[in-house]
Amino acid sequence: MSIFNVGLKKIVDDSYDIEIGFGLESKLISDIQNGLVGKIKKFAVITDSIVKPLYADNILCMLKNAGYNADIFVFDAGETSKTRTTKELLEDAMLEKGYRRDCCIIAVGGGVVTDLAGFLAGTYGRGVPFINYATTLLAAADASIGGKTAVDTPLATNLIGIFNQPEKVYIDIAAWKTLPPKQIYSGLAETIKHACIASGELFNYLDNHMNEILNIDKNACEYIANENCRIKYEVVMKDERESGLREILNLGHTVGRAIETVSDYKLLHGEAVAIGLVAEVKLAHKLGYVTSEQHDDVIALLNKACLPTQIPDYIDREALVKKLYTDKKVRDGQLRFVIQKGIGDVVEFEDGVFAVKISEDTAREIIMNM
Amino acid sequence: MSIFNVGLKKIVDDSYDIEIGFGLESKLISDIQNGLVGKIKKFAVITDSIVKPLYADNILCMLKNAGYNADIFVFDAGETSKTRTTKELLEDAMLEKGYRRDCCIIAVGGGVVTDLAGFLAGTYGRGVPFINYATTLLAAADASIGGKTAVDTPLATNLIGIFNQPEKVYIDIAAWKTLPPKQIYSGLAETIKHACIASGELFNYLDNHMNEILNIDKNACEYIANENCRIKYEVVMKDERESGLREILNLGHTVGRAIETVSDYKLLHGEAVAIGLVAEVKLAHKLGYVTSEQHDDVIALLNKACLPTQIPDYIDREALVKKLYTDKKVRDGQLRFVIQKGIGDVVEFEDGVFAVKISEDTAREIIMNM
Secondary structure, three states: OEEEEEOOEEEEEOOEEEEEEOOOHHHHHHHHHOOOOOOOOEEEEEEEOOHHHHHHHHHHHHHHHOOOEEEEEEEOOOHHHOEHHHHHHHHHHHHHOOOOOOEEEEEEEOHHHHHHHHHHHHHEOOOOOEEEEEOOHHHHHHHOOOOEEEEEEOOEEEEEEEEOOOOEEEEEHHHHHHOOHHHHHHHHHHHHHHHHHHOHHHHHHHHHHHHHHHOOOHHHHHHHHHHHHHHHHHHHHHOOOOOOHHHHHHOOHHHHHHHHHHOOOOOOHHHHHHHHHHHHHHHHHHOOOOOHHHHHHHHHHHHHOOOOOOOOOOOOHHHHHHHHHHOOOOEOOEEEEOOEOOOOOEOOOEOOEOOEEEOHHHHHHHHHOO | OEEEEEOOEEEEEOOEEEEEEOOOHHHHHHHHHOOOOOOOOEEEEEEEOOHHHHHHHHHHHHHHHOOOEEEEEEEOOOHHHOEHHHHHHHHHHHHHOOOOOOEEEEEEEOHHHHHHHHHHHHHEOOOOOEEEEEOOHHHHHHHOOOOEEEEEEOOEEEEEEEEOOOOEEEEEHHHHHHOOHHHHHHHHHHHHHHHHHHOHHHHHHHHHHHHHHHOOOHHHHHHHHHHHHHHHHHHHHHOOOOOOHHHHHHOOHHHHHHHHHHOOOOOOHHHHHHHHHHHHHHHHHHOOOOOHHHHHHHHHHHHHOOOOOOOOOOOOHHHHHHHHHHOOOOEOOEEEEOOEOOOOOEOOOEOOEOOEEEOHHHHHHHHHOO
């Protein structure tokens, strides 16, 4: 009998930049020319059917004009495409076109595209570099920091994936102008979540500037894009592997993700999160961490952002309660929730513990009354 | 316009132990009881249909007797199961049984099981810990060090996967006694590869003790298991992300993997590698790095290990040449090969470069004459 120790301690630097601005296509190309991804000359642009004609075709064309090999790989827009099957089809298409390990993936689109393409990049040839060119507010709020990539399965959302950091993220606010209003509302749900967990100031800003934001005013949008990045960055920086603090980013998501699945993705992610935020602020109120006024303020701000604040009638409440148990945060079969403390803070239950076990009855009571 | 830097520099320790011995089931259980994977109480045993009754059922039973929650997840034995579809079916079965992020995966079996389960573990809930209980010589030689996990696709082998390090590896030599002889031969191909690239001494040992090894003599097998680990460890340690040196482990694999695919997996991995080693020693001989005698010695040792040394007649040579281009090592559309230097060494073409571009004509000439 013998024992070998395989020593693999090392320093890893996954740092990257997020650039926020209006119309960043040329900057993307010049960054690549200036060595953003080393000597790579082959680029797979991954996008969805909506974003393709709006932005991705243009980026593809600019890459080719700059002398790079590039192809575009497209899937049907929508959360229902965020599956292992779509990933497989894209992989096969890339293999067919001769893509190997000497390529870089550029994800152009919203959160579904960046989640899917980031996961694909991480497993393609055991990992090729990728760049996120985020065209939606939701991607700016949610998908640009943290390295979380994943796909959905019939039984749970975002459960199959990896942590994978991009080479760079571009947040193109100009692209928000072409978003359907519902997508803007949906992205605002994550922004409101960030305000609830970390910044009363951002909460007030949203309350006072909602119309400008909904009209894609440049300054207002740049401000919220910045704030989204700053808040998420501070949380993720302190806890990259999601052991404790990072759980606070799941505010609204325990119920939200379950609703999203039970609605069969009729609800957009942000819409589901908005309803989840309401459910979880009700829970915080019940536990005494949020006043009635603060509870009402959260619901009012969500309404101002044209987001739903009640569980739609077509949702089976019991199915929803059952679905809560598929959440990644479930431990030892117990439901666990992040709890908002007033507006702009969360409850730390013990050192480094930001979620608390909640009985099924308590969860059911709140869901049944929404 | 603004730029955020997301700073993610950190120290990562992926170190783990490899234990080599006879009948290590009890050791596995006691290691878990002693905190090998922290406080985890839920174990998914992943295995194939052949290994299940031989070893995995027993390990499952021992886990349950020790008070853990455990289930077994089985797929059909064979390289053709190493697919994205099998991974998906296993994931769905685990989700169905309520497995979330608070579990550990134990892979019990050969290289196909450890490759597939290691990949699955890395993407399940964005990564859960896994343990490899290797029951084959091939797994000992190939899959226990390096963290390479992957599945095959119709267009290429091992191209979809990740680097993922286990918590511990057990190499149970007692299990080799139940292997079909062909599996022992197949595993020896990787051992012979290790000898060719790094140890003339191991090469001579294999030459002098082949009968003991084929009869699973305890001492001889422990020696080669150790040597396999040592050689692979030294190479991998120096180059964990496969940038340069690690390429030498691909000796025989550029042609081998292509043959494996073109044969539609009628050839076992090791059989295909054996033929690949012959092709690549012929190439080394042609380039003047291997003498005629050394060339003959390699072929003789492969024969002694009952491995094939010629391309089977049913293989379409032109399809094989074409398939070489799907190799992960192809760069800028050019074939690249590791070149053996005598026995026990490889050619370093320039600083840190252990592969050389080979023209399609040269590759074709060798393949046509085998």
